[in-house]
Amino acid sequence: MGINLSVNFLGKKLTTPVILASGVSGYSDELIPFLDPNSVGAITTKTITLQPREGNPPPRIIEVPGGIINSIGLANMGVAAFIKEKLASLLKLPMKKIVSIGGAKEEEFPLLARMLSEFRGIDFLELNLSCPNLKKQKLFAQEPETCLKIIKNTKRVSPFPLIAKLSPQVTDIKEVALACEEGGADALNLINSLPVLCYYAAGKKLRGGLSGPPLKPLSLRLIEETRKVTSLPLIGTGGIYAGKDIIDYFLAGANCVSLGSVLLLEPSAPARIAKELKEILASSGYDSLSCFSSSTGL
Amino acid sequence: MGINLSVNFLGKKLTTPVILASGVSGYSDELIPFLDPNSVGAITTKTITLQPREGNPPPRIIEVPGGIINSIGLANMGVAAFIKEKLASLLKLPMKKIVSIGGAKEEEFPLLARMLSEFRGIDFLELNLSCPNLKKQKLFAQEPETCLKIIKNTKRVSPFPLIAKLSPQVTDIKEVALACEEGGADALNLINSLPVLCYYAAGKKLRGGLSGPPLKPLSLRLIEETRKVTSLPLIGTGGIYAGKDIIDYFLAGANCVSLGSVLLLEPSAPARIAKELKEILASSGYDSLSCFSSSTGL
Amino acid sequence: MEWNLTITGNTPLNPSHFLLELQVPSSFPPPRPGQFVHIRIGEPPCFLLRRPFSIFSFQSKKRRIEVFYRIVGRGTKALSQKKKEEKINLLGPLGTPFNWDTGTVPLLVGGGRGIAPLHFLYQEMKKTGIEPYVLFGFKNAEDTVFRERFSPEKFLLSTEDGSAGEKGKVTDVLKKHIPYFQGKINKIFSCGAKEMLQEIHLIAKKEKFACEVSFEQFMGCGIGICQGCVVKTKQGYKRICREGPVFNADEIAWE
Amino acid sequence: MEWNLTITGNTPLNPSHFLLELQVPSSFPPPRPGQFVHIRIGEPPCFLLRRPFSIFSFQSKKRRIEVFYRIVGRGTKALSQKKKEEKINLLGPLGTPFNWDTGTVPLLVGGGRGIAPLHFLYQEMKKTGIEPYVLFGFKNAEDTVFRERFSPEKFLLSTEDGSAGEKGKVTDVLKKHIPYFQGKINKIFSCGAKEMLQEIHLIAKKEKFACEVSFEQFMGCGIGICQGCVVKTKQGYKRICREGPVFNADEIAWE
Numbered sequence A, B: 001m002g003i004n005l006s007v008n009f010l011g012k013k014l015t016t017p018v019i020l021a022s023g024v025s026g027y028s029d030e031l032i033p034f035l036d037p038n039s040v041g042a043i044t045t046k047t048i049t050l051q052p053r054e055g056n057p058p059p060r061i062i063e064v065p066g067g068i069i070n071s072i073g074l075a076n077m078g079v080a081a082f083i084k085e086k087l088a089s090l091l092k093l094p095m096k097k098i099v100s101i102g103g104a105k106e107e108e109f110p111l112l113a114r115m116l117s118e119f120r121g122i123d124f125l126e127l128n129l130s131c132p133n134l135k136k137q138k139l140f141a142q143e144p145e146t147c148l149k150i151i152k153n154t155k156r157v158s159p160f161p162l163i164a165k166l167s168p169q170v171t172d173i174k175e176v177a178l179a180c181e182e183g184g185a186d187a188l189n190l191i192n193s194l195p196v197l198c199y200y201a202a203g204k205k206l207r208g209g210l211s212g213p214p215l216k217p218l219s220l221r222l223i224e225e226t227r228k229v230t231s232l233p234l235i236g237t238g239g240i241y242a243g244k245d246i247i248d249y250f251l252a253g254a255n256c257v258s259l260g261s262v263l264l265l266e267p268s269a270p271a272r273i274a275k276e277l278k279e280i281l282a283s284s285g286y287d288s289l290s291c292f293s294s295s296t297g298l
Numbered sequence C, D: 001m002e003w004n005l006t007i008t009g010n011t012p013l014n015p016s017h018f019l020l021e022l023q024v025p026s027s028f029p030p031p032r033p034g035q036f037v038h039i040r041i042g043e044p045p046c047f048l049l050r051r052p053f054s055i056f057s058f059q060s061k062k063r064r065i066e067v068f069y070r071i072v073g074r075g076t077k078a079l080s081q082k083k084k085e086e087k088i089n090l091l092g093p094l095g096t097p098f099n100w101d102t103g104t105v106p107l108l109v110g111g112g113r114g115i116a117p118l119h120f121l122y123q124e125m126k127k128t129g130i131e132p133y134v135l136f137g138f139k140n141a142e143d144t145v146f147r148e149r150f151s152p153e154k155f156l157l158s159t160e161d162g163s164a165g166e167k168g169k170v171t172d173v174l175k176k177h178i179p180y181f182q183g184k185i186n187k188i189f190s191c192g193a194k195e196m197l198q199e200i201h202l203i204a205k206k207e208k209f210a211c212e213v214s215f216e217q218f219m220g221c222g223i224g225i226c227q228g229c230v231v232k233t234k235q236g237y238k239r240i241c242r243e244g245p246v247f248n249a250d251e252i253a254w255e
């Protein structure tokens, strides 16, 4: 099929609008054997922190009716080990690369950006302002002022465009989005998983983030609201399992999308999803995604 | 089985902790043929407004993967017709009665309470501060100050204990809960459906409230958080489909629960659920729900 | 009103259309044409709402009901995979049926799967000695199931692609044949897409035929509780599961 | 590593335990004892994560693998309802297997469904001329499946209620028989609940037996990506799906 799935994202061309979300692609090495690289526009690393993080005690992931709850707790090797052990092979991949960074404190975001700044093969940095699995009282993404500050300070030292990843657990996403824009964010990613709680065995609690199908209608609504107040590119994330889900995200105002939980179930999903997307376009008589330019403002 | 499911709620005895939620029991008459009255502690009416409301254009309800989206738009006959046509037969029911009221403006809540005040067979009023299907920019339940004011003014004229029904779409539920308490709420109901968006056919949008299974872990987390800051009785609502779900709500800190979407699928669910609850208690060696008094602070 | 019924058949008529046959107990209220059943497809979290289907036929002696359905999504797909002998849970019969009396000379106009309630209506009318005229429209020849069940001299068929019967939309074919029906019939009964029903109502009004239409709409409870399934009438929204699915077309506030 | 396999059998052994048999193609890598498969139970939104199961046996000639499972929740329930001839999607073989060599004189200690990888281990050890001692513990007699597959003179059975074999927890029975095993065996292989594994490790340490244990933990991806399935070791958390499920018990940071 002569159908072109490529999209322009912050001045770069993604082969498809499908990004692999942070936390479900590891540092990319373990997922690569399952991937058709042509089906993926960009890959996002697990969120990297300044210090290595052990993560939360198990259990860390469980299926509940209709969703998945994870409480990984940002387990990662820390930025130094990441640079030493993983970055070189990541940078050899054909798709665009997004490095997700997470600070325990506000000041750590610019530090992380600075440490990564010399590796120009990185295409974008994503600021994880919204991890639900930390001990903090509030997420950064729940405090517009804090988002603004973090982004502003990171922007100063980052040679890479910045994507701010937001949380659904806010009263007004528009406020947060506007603060990020004011701080200098180049794009927004909506949404991270939703903070929740379950009991997985007699009285045993798991606090974590909900992901999977129910996030889609939530994310669509937040994207629609956000689209009304900003023309920043938006990455739509949450509950994408099929090509048709991506169409809905475009209709709501997203410019590209990212796949999370589906990769846990089906690590080879991107190829299927890209194929479905092509079929949908073909059957509607389109040969590229530019038919959505009106809704996305591209 | 000599198992007693009764719970004390605001000084009244509910035969079971199972309340039928607002909007899924109509004005009670149509559901009654399906109900075993002994399995239900209380019934909540559809939210009643000052003026009759037509509600939103169809479609109004749709299943999406993992959840249900409704956009009824508070269709109801208005308080005058409700009093004239429905209240008398409602008051004859054996279970406790909760009348849900909703104001288009803040001032309408006390007006509604006053109009209902002479019907002493009503046990509780529930203030729907959180309907996701209105045209307003913000829900009352997203503005702690507004909640406080509404409850305070309603409390003045209401001979009935007041339950405030809250929305999950807030940055910090604790703030809202504390404002409600300060305003004089006697109990809180967490949660109403979550504002979302879906596309149900080529490009056709439905904005509405998400209900069903995914609301359970969300509601449990919000209840746990709320329980830390208040000792008000809490009604746990969201995604209850089985007796074991109710146990989880008690563990999180709820004092009773309400059933929403399950009634759409299975109008006779309360009897099954009460039976399951009894079996769980029996198999754990308990003969009443008082085993949960520690977690609920009763 | 809630029943656990045994599937006695679930037969593909073509790749997308199936006929489901269910055994009902003697306590099952005899359904009337236009009424529907609300079928539980599966358990949460797989399926959270029932799916409504018109009753396609009722065999009172064998105590069987039939449902004629088309696969359009996840629920109907799962329904099509159910096997004989499996149990199925449903609410029904629900809703308000079609109305006719001995003076009625009916024309039944159906589109696609909208023929389901009209098939039942046809059967019941024949039992009361009325032989309706029938006009059914489909996409193409493959979809034209059950034509052999109607008396050929009173049966008209149309397909959009002309692969069977007359070519064209069912409403256009109806318009073409109005001269034939004038003076013969006095009431149209119809079921199908809303736009089609509206056109048919216009024709009926012009010709001074009475007209009853059966609507589809997304449903929640199916029993009148949730206000989920409304259609706009001249007296405001009415519930399709309770006041409908059959309405006097004159009542409807068409857009 | 992703396969669509045909179910050649899915047999109840008692009301809660089943044996699933799958045909694998010749390209399927010969699995090693201790490895597991990650089974896709159904489609979203019904099932969102796969479920991990040890390989219970591998018949290289017939190209069949078997999985022995217990119904504990929604996923295993749905698995038990799958029929012969249906297809099933899985990832595998995954994980790091048990280790032994010609000098190993093994005792296999399993509890409940934890016998699954040990059964496969037993079969493979026998192929290399090693005949392991076996001690299996169950809740009650009904659960004591497969006992006839082990040489009676080297097989010990216990049940918690004493309805078959010796009465008691499998760890207590092991302790009782330690004098018998002393000087005979040099390595314990075990799979079961974590508390049981910890007790077994204590016994092994005291007796200076080597000890390998296979863990269960809730899993996400099953292929090392999500960090969902860890166990605490002396070098920090390790992934059960990748560095495990089999670990040298000395490595584990028991609580």
Ligand SMILES: Cc1cc2nc3c(=O)[nH]c(=O)nc-3n(C[C@H](O)[C@H](O)[C@H](O)COP(=O)(O)OP(=O)(O)OC[C@H]3O[C@@H](n4cnc5c(N)ncnc54)[C@H](O)[C@@H]3O)c2cc1C
Residues within 6 Å of the ligand: B061, B062, B063, B064, C036, C049, C050, C051, C052, C053, C054, C055, C067, C068, C069, C070, C071, C072, C073, C074, C075, C076, C077, C113, C116, C117, C215, C216, C217, C218, C219, C245
């Ligand atoms: C009174 C009535 C009688 C009907 N009779 C028949 C019949 O005899 N044969 C037949 O094939 N179909 C009939 N339908 C339509 C049938 O209910 C839908 O095709 C079915 O619900 C689609 O379910 P799904 O899960 O396959 O589709 P999906 O699109 O996956 O369903 C998603 C959601 O949308 C709802 N939905 C989607 N389309 C419709 C629709 N057209 N009407 C109602 N709900 C819809 C579903 O119930 C579900 O909640 C009838 C509908 C009504 C209201």
Ligand SMILES: Cc1cc2nc3c(=O)[nH]c(=O)nc-3n(C[C@H](O)[C@H](O)[C@H](O)COP(=O)(O)OP(=O)(O)OC[C@H]3O[C@@H](n4cnc5c(N)ncnc54)[C@H](O)[C@@H]3O)c2cc1C
Residues within 6 Å of the ligand: A061, A062, A063, A064, D036, D049, D050, D051, D052, D053, D054, D055, D067, D068, D069, D070, D071, D072, D073, D074, D075, D076, D077, D113, D116, D117, D215, D216, D217, D218, D219, D240, D245
């Ligand atoms: C490496 C490994 C090998 C295993 N081998 C076997 C085996 O051979 N036979 C057997 O019967 N079982 C085995 N298990 C356990 C099996 O995976 C669980 O019983 C199964 O996942 C439960 O799924 P469910 O949907 O029925 O339970 P539910 O409790 O409904 O599942 C809810 C969620 O919890 C997870 N979960 C619940 N219990 C466990 C558990 N014990 N381990 C992992 N995840 C769990 C599920 O995967 C799911 O995400 C093994 C587990 C692991 C990690």
Ligand SMILES: Cc1cc2nc3c(=O)[nH]c(=O)nc-3n(C[C@H](O)[C@H](O)[C@H](O)COP(=O)(O)O)c2cc1C
Residues within 6 Å of the ligand: A021, A022, A023, A024, A046, A047, A061, A068, A070, A072, A074, A100, A128, A131, A165, A191, A192, A193, A210, A211, A212, A213, A215, A237, A238, A239, A240, A258, A259, A260, A261, A262, D220, D226, D228
């Ligand atoms: C196991 C797991 C780990 C995750 N880790 C991260 C992470 O490290 N950083 C981050 O920004 N998001 C993380 N996420 C969130 C996802 O990137 C995504 O935002 C979320 O899961 C919603 O998308 P989905 O519904 O497609 O899963 C994680 C999600 C899962 C399921």
Ligand SMILES: Cc1cc2nc3c(=O)[nH]c(=O)nc-3n(C[C@H](O)[C@H](O)[C@H](O)COP(=O)(O)O)c2cc1C
Residues within 6 Å of the ligand: B021, B022, B023, B024, B046, B047, B061, B068, B070, B072, B074, B100, B128, B131, B165, B191, B192, B193, B210, B211, B212, B213, B215, B237, B238, B239, B240, B258, B259, B260, B261, B262, C220, C226, C228
């Ligand atoms: C069809 C429908 C109508 C509803 N109408 C109301 C309403 O009028 N007032 C209200 O407070 N909540 C209303 N709700 C919300 C429910 O009372 C409940 O809070 C929500 O559905 C979450 O519970 P559930 O997951 O058990 O459905 C409605 C929900 C549904 C599904």
Ligand code: FES
Residues within 6 Å of the ligand: C218, C219, C220, C221, C222, C223, C224, C225, C226, C227, C228, C229, C239, C240, C241, C242
């Ligand atoms: S579907 Fe609930 S009122 Fe009709």
Ligand code: FES
Residues within 6 Å of the ligand: D218, D219, D220, D221, D222, D223, D224, D225, D226, D227, D228, D229, D230, D239, D240, D241, D242
């Ligand atoms: S399950 Fe994902 S790393 Fe093991």
